[in-house]
Amino acid sequence: MIVVKNYSSAPAPEYGYVWGSPKVSQVLKGRDLEYTKILLLLDNLDLSSNKLVGKIPEELCVLSALRGLNLSHNHLSGNIPINIEELKSLESLDLSNNKLVGAIPQSMANLMSLNKLDLSYNNLSGKIPTGPQLQTLDDPNIYAGNDELCGTPLPKKCFGDDDRRKNAHEDDDDYKESRIERIWFYCVVTLGYAAGLWGVIGSLVFNRIWRDAFFCFTENTMELILVTVEVKIGRLKKSIMKWTN
Structure with missing residues (x-):
């Protein structure tokens, strides 16, 4: 049992409170214990x-x-x-x-x-x-x-708990559904890219006529580009020389 006794005015500045210098007596295991200045240790x-x-x-x-x-x-x-x-x-x-x-x-x-x-x-x-x-x-x-x-x-349940739980469940379902759609999209794009790439490379590997035609076309295109660039550069140089003179 604990009994509170004798309150008088005294400050406890370390906590910012004004206590009443309480004296607390406690009977514990047959012993009378008193807490005065060490009340905070109770x-x-x-x-x-x-x-x-x-x-x-x-x-x-x-x-x-x-x-x-x-x-x-x-x-x-x-x-x-x-x-x-x-x-x-x-x-x-x-x-x-x-x-x-x-x-x-x-x-x-x-x-x-x-x-x-x-x-x-x-x-x-x-x-x-x-x-x-x-x-x-x-x-x-x-x-x-x-x-x-x-x-x-x-x-x-508190008001709104069911709505929050329902919204959380719906958001989770939407996230799972969106994730599955993204996975399928990446799979389709990857398969389409692989099929298209292999369709071009495979035809060049296994068909000599197509391979020769492709390299011939590539070579002619590169030559055409180089000639066009050289002509443009030549004309530009002439224009610059004429302008400086």
Whole structure:
């Protein structure tokens, strides 16, 4: 059991919060443990079934060494603190049976050590955030009693999920279909090029008359081109000499 006592004014400048110099006593295995100046080293906090009211204080998230937090069976209201991701060491979080409202903050997906979670029986709403660690917590009972929650692992789908899934499936089908068409196109072009090339080369290889005619035509064409070029160059030289004189 943990009891919170004696709050007086004192700053905690390294975090930018004004704490109340709280003294926390914990009875653990028959030993009375007190946390005063080393409150930030507290690793387990159980305030369940204490009739607590109001919002969960954001300053609670400064307890960076906290591994277990149990605020269940109280009358807490408001939103889950958005800076809950600062509890980097948190392994167990129980906020069940309260009056919490609003969406589950996406920052909760950054709690990489979290292996036990209970948010049941509140008034939470919106889509359940996704993340590598949260995906492993796939028990729907974690979110039971929150009628406005949707998304995995609950059977209730969020608005637009089916459309996004359908669009993704259609895009995938279109991509596969387009890829098959491109493959067929390249195959047809390659086969056509090979057939045309072999049709020309094969006829020259196996038909001597065609081969002689082809080389004769090529030779005559080259000579014609060379003669034409030489005539053009000669005329150009004459024009230049006439212009310079």
